[in-house]
Amino acid sequence: MSRSVVVGMSGGVDSAVAALLLKEQGYEVECLFMKNWEADDTDDYCTAEEDYRDAIQVCDILDLPLHTVNFSREYWERVFTHFLQEYREGRTPNPDILCNKEIKFKVFLEYALKLGMESIATGHYARILRKHGTFRLYKGLDAAKDQSYFLYTLGQKELRKSLFPIGEMTKKEVRERARKMGFPNAEKKDSTGICFIGERNFRAFLKQYLPAKPGEIVTVDGRVVGRHEGLMYYTLGQRKGLGIGGGYGNKEAAWYVVDKDLRQNRLIIAQGHDHPALFSTRLTATQLHWTTGERPDDSLSLQAKIRYRQADQECRIEFTSDQTAMVTFAEPQFAITPGQSVVFYHGDECLGGGIIDRVIRDNSSYESAITGEI
């Protein structure tokens, strides 16, 4: 009896090859194109139409049906409103992680199961291995493309029902297969940026939804050096776009965003990439989630990433409650950013992760000076 699977087709080359592999493996394959964002007709930045065009041609070549479903209401309610709320609170969320958690591996998965299908598949570079009855999430074999960082919110229920057919392949191999099949998206460049924003100007996009509140830019030693256009436009560790010229401090060195003081609506900056205020070794994480369902022993030495594509960092974890922990890194970390995710690994296995809540400054003298907080 053939196993049945619904492949989430994005219009990209990865999910196209995922569908191809599953078909070759004898699965009964149905493809589903998800529309998660309603753009108006004149929106030049929305590539959904283009993506659908590629998806349907791939499905034609594979002789697979392509169904379309609109999850934009769910996306708006469960991902986008949260995304805006995080920005309102001065944090920098990762909507791709939330989209996987709330849409692809929840709404889409439920949708597929309700259709009577056994599992879903996506074109993620990650692997699921079953060991002693437990489904374990591993990095994709292509180290440069590994996407397990975005998948740490998956649990046993989701991993049991999901397939990542290209997790063992490199991007190069994926493109090669696509070329051989004559897929129109074989050379399509990887999508960059956040799916609903596309390549458009991020500030202009955000401005449509959130009021910009300009305020002061202050150095870590308390000098007001300029004005910012709204804290939401800045990310910790950001270098460009501060709009302050030379004239302060060492003219050679660039300025970086160190912190956001939400209470006084001030952007705090420091000069030089090496400035100590940009580094810290500890953070607190909330909303902890473990892929196996079991939290790891806190005596275990772990690695973690605080942003996608970062090299694994040695760390220790101390649980402060079921859902929260203090994470201490062996090396100081640059610009730990609240709202982003810290994802834990043991070797190649992705154990889980959480949302970065606070950065614990090693040298908090500037912080108390500026914000009055400790």
Add this chain to the structure above:
Amino acid sequence: MLYFDHSATTPIRKEVLVRMQEVESKHFGNPSSVHRFGQKSRSLVEAARRQMATAIGCQPHEIIFTGGGTEANNLVLWNLIHQKQKHVITSAIEHPAVLKVLKRLKEFGLSVTLIPVNKKGRVDPAAIEREIRPDTGLITIMTANNEVGTIQPLAEIASIAHKKGILFHSDAVQALGKIAINVQESGVDLMSFSAHKFYGPKGVGALYIRKGVHLQPLIIGGGQERRLRAGTENVAGIVGLGLAAELAAGQVQETRSHLDSLAFRFRQEFTRVYPRAIYNGDPEHQLPGLVNVTIPDVTSDILLINLDLRGIAVSSGSACSSGTVEPSSVLKAMGIANDLNTRTLRISFGKDNTHDEVATLVEALDDIIKRYRN
């Protein structure tokens, strides 16, 4: 039977016809239907869009399919009524699918400036620049003229238009397949095409719309073609257009040199038997295979009927105006006197014409002219 009227229309390519028959008989689904009958048809339409895009050097989403070149022109021109800037610059030798539309649009508040052409039928870009006004909203100049075959300096006009932020449209109906068309190099914002001029089916055309240019639909109804052209797609026709465009663009170099050699041969031999022949057009910028020749001793209606009696098809002026002895407005614009104007033939060779056929044509003309002279 000999056919030398390829500027009026071309015979459909065998492989295009076979493909269309297959599509029409096997894939009847409505491309907007969500089931797999619809999916198949949609995929066919999108594959054709990709072929058309590749043929002219643009992205698939920059192509919409229309019911022909005339409709593509109308779609562009009628958009002017939605625009604040209601002044249009065009040439005196445009096809009626532009000139008559503009004449009608004057009733809707449009003002039109006709740029004269030189004796060779060429527009002077500097003359266009001089006519630009603050309310100029569009410049539309054909790629190559349908009667005399003069190729216009698109890139120069485009750079003038863009310097002033004015949209530039070109009717390229005569050009595709005879000269290389690349919308990036020519710099146009909008370009019209018609399948039956490049060995495709009648009743289907395409409009190139540069990304970022927004149009309102002319035909309103369902959401087809990005809501720019309502109505269930002419799937077989679109598939035929796509394949014909791919073949036309792919073979343009060999087609061009073949057409040039036929035209050269004709001029050489015909001048030998009839030295009073006058060739109209611009030898430096001439559409391959199109010969516009004035035969001062015989009127064109006499020539046409006598050639037709021998099974030879040519035309006087454009097909749309033949059958009348009205002087050609194109030749008039080029300053060709009325008495010569009505003694002019348009001979347009095609890819399947041979040198022997050219010889037969010359013999026939020689015979007819000798009989009617004086």
